[in-house]
Amino acid sequence: MKLFKLFVFFLSLNLHISAEFKQHSIIVDARAEKLVSSILERLCRSSKLLFVPKIYFVVDKSINAFATDEAKIFIHTGLIIKFKNVKQLAAVLAHELGHITGGHMHRMNHEMKGATAASVIGTLLGGAAALAGGGMEALIGGAMLGQGAAMGTFASFSRTHEKEADAAGFRMMQEADLSTEGFIETFELFKKMNTFGEIPYLQTHPSDQDRINAIKAYREKTPDHGAIPPEWEQEFQMVQAIFMANLSKPSEVERFYYRKDTPAAKIAKVIICARKGQYDQALTKLNDLIEQSPNNPYLYEMRGQFAFESGNSANAVRDLKKAVSLAPDALSIRLLCAQALFTSSSDNAQEALDQLNRITQDDPDNVMAWLLKVGAHRKLNQAGQADLAQAEAAMRMGDARLAVSRAKRAQKSTNPKVKEQATMLLDDNRLSGKEDD
Ligand SMILES: [Zn+2]
Numbered sequence: 001m002k003l004f005k006l007f008v009f010f011l012s013l014n015l016h017i018s019a020e021f022k023q024h025s026i027i028v029d030a031r032a033e034k035l036v037s038s039i040l041e042r043l044c045r046s047s048k049l050l051f052v053p054k055i056y057f058v059v060d061k062s063i064n065a066f067a068t069d070e071a072k073i074f075i076h077t078g079l080i081i082k083f084k085n086v087k088q089l090a091a092v093l094a095h096e097l098g099h100i101t102g103g104h105m106h107r108m109n110h111e112m113k114g115a116t117a118a119s120v121i122g123t124l125l126g127g128a129a130a131l132a133g134g135g136m137e138a139l140i141g142g143a144m145l146g147q148g149a150a151m152g153t154f155a156s157f158s159r160t161h162e163k164e165a166d167a168a169g170f171r172m173m174q175e176a177d178l179s180t181e182g183f184i185e186t187f188e189l190f191k192k193m194n195t196f197g198e199i200p201y202l203q204t205h206p207s208d209q210d211r212i213n214a215i216k217a218y219r220e221k222t223p224d225h226g227a228i229p230p231e232w233e234q235e236f237q238m239v240q241a242i243f244m245a246n247l248s249k250p251s252e253v254e255r256f257y258y259r260k261d262t263p264a265a266k267i268a269k270v271i272i273c274a275r276k277g278q279y280d281q282a283l284t285k286l287n288d289l290i291e292q293s294p295n296n297p298y299l300y301e302m303r304g305q306f307a308f309e310s311g312n313s314a315n316a317v318r319d320l321k322k323a324v325s326l327a328p329d330a331l332s333i334r335l336l337c338a339q340a341l342f343t344s345s346s347d348n349a350q351e352a353l354d355q356l357n358r359i360t361q362d363d364p365d366n367v368m369a370w371l372l373k374v375g376a377h378r379k380l381n382q383a384g385q386a387d388l389a390q391a392e393a394a395m396r397m398g399d400a401r402l403a404v405s406r407a408k409r410a411q412k413s414t415n416p417k418v419k420e421q422a423t424m425l426l427d428d429n430r431l432s433g434k435e436d437d
Contacts, residue, residue: 027057030330031298032080032239039090039232040073040097046175047168048101059247063193067096067105080243084185086236087228091182094169101168104161166211170218177226183215237264238298245271263289274306282306297326301333304340313344324355331359331366338372342379349379360392367396384413384422391425400434407431 036055044052053073061078068074073096083089099105166183173180191209241264245253250272257265266289273282283306290299304319320337327333334355341352353376359369370393377386391406403425410422425431 023059025059027059027077028332029057029239029242030301030327030332031235031242032057033332034327034330035086035232035235035239036075036089036093039086039093042176042178043090043094043097043172047097047172049097053097053100057243063190065092065096067099077243077247080240081248082189083236083240084189085182085228086232087179087182088186088189089182089236090173090178090228090232091169091180091186094173094178095165095183096169097172098165098168099161101172102161102164104165163211163214166214167218170215174222174224174226179224179226179228180215180219181224182228184212184219187212187215234263237262238267240264241268242271244268245275250275270302279306279310295326297323297330297333300326301330301336305336308336308340308343313340316340317344317348329362331363331369334359335366335368335372338369338376342372342376346379349376352376353380364392365396367393370396384410384415384418387413388418388421388425391422395425395428395430400431404431404434 033055037052040052040055051071053067053071056072056074057080058074058076060076061081062076063079063082064076065079066074073093075092079092080089170180170183173182191212241257244256245268248256253268253272257268266285270282270285270289273279273285283303286299286303286306290296290303293299300319300323304316304323307313307319308316317337317340320333320340323333324330324337338352338355338359341348341355353373356369356373356376359366360373363369370389373389374386374393377383377389387406387410391403391410394400394403394406407422407425410418411426413419413422
């Protein structure tokens, strides 16, 4: 799990894993992303959606998830930590997809006064902008949702929309051959927590007996034939342990996993040891786990991250390369690998760049990758490409003026390919008409 720690690392070599994850920052975790996207892919196959929304995990204790537009779903870490099983997570994802297929976001944009969906995303990306444009101070904050960013506003769909999303989500799950039990369990959990006033969010996101009754009626009319893949449940338990061990108080985590010897408990104990600064113990435990599952990319990723954060870039490179080879599509592991390569030795700048190129190819909006490319190109004395990469990053962070100025500088390059790319970039409608001074 990384809070774009890449940048924190640049700031100080002694910052280790115990660095706090700030409220409302976006965290990146390849394993969690993989699990959630497997569920979404399965649900989307049976829906009208042509693409799978991108997932963002927001550090927040409350149980919440929300879609902001057709392409993004945000999940609070509290939801992962407090849910009992993956059935519940799948039901919430289906519900959010129900809002998307129902076009509720679009309608909501008209209804919402003040904060629009776009402006909240703006705040989010603005955080990323601060990462690049702002000083090191801003980097630590990570991509932040502004304090009190319109979480509540997002939640305020009408009750009609909520019921529509439930119904659509329910159908989606049945068509995907998945058990719908998670709906009832989730609403029961909401009801219980709401009684204790723990989640004010739910006052706007109605969770009442009505919703439970409606789902029960659907289930009677069309009984479930589906189930939930057991491998999802196993992964959920692991992801929950990783989130909890990174984000909750160590004493709470220890209590939760006390005397448990499950794989999830084991991984949680590794992270807790590392958070307490007991690196040798953490490493011994982690090595045992790797011995038991020698093909698990996330274990190598974790060991690589430990090595990286304790300043051993050579070991970090070895483990992260292994992790990349085992999970070639996990771009966040690739990003960490590129950074370890980049930091370990100037000789590795080209190899780092190769990894970064693969990331921006698959995910052109990956601002972090563009920013690291700036550094890698500079190390390789490729000033024109460095300018181009900086222009790409700045454009995505809404700093059109910087983007234009860097692209114009790249246009003067003697490298014809750089010239050409710079000209194409200046034609991008995100930049056209914007002038630098
Ligand atoms: Zn909803």
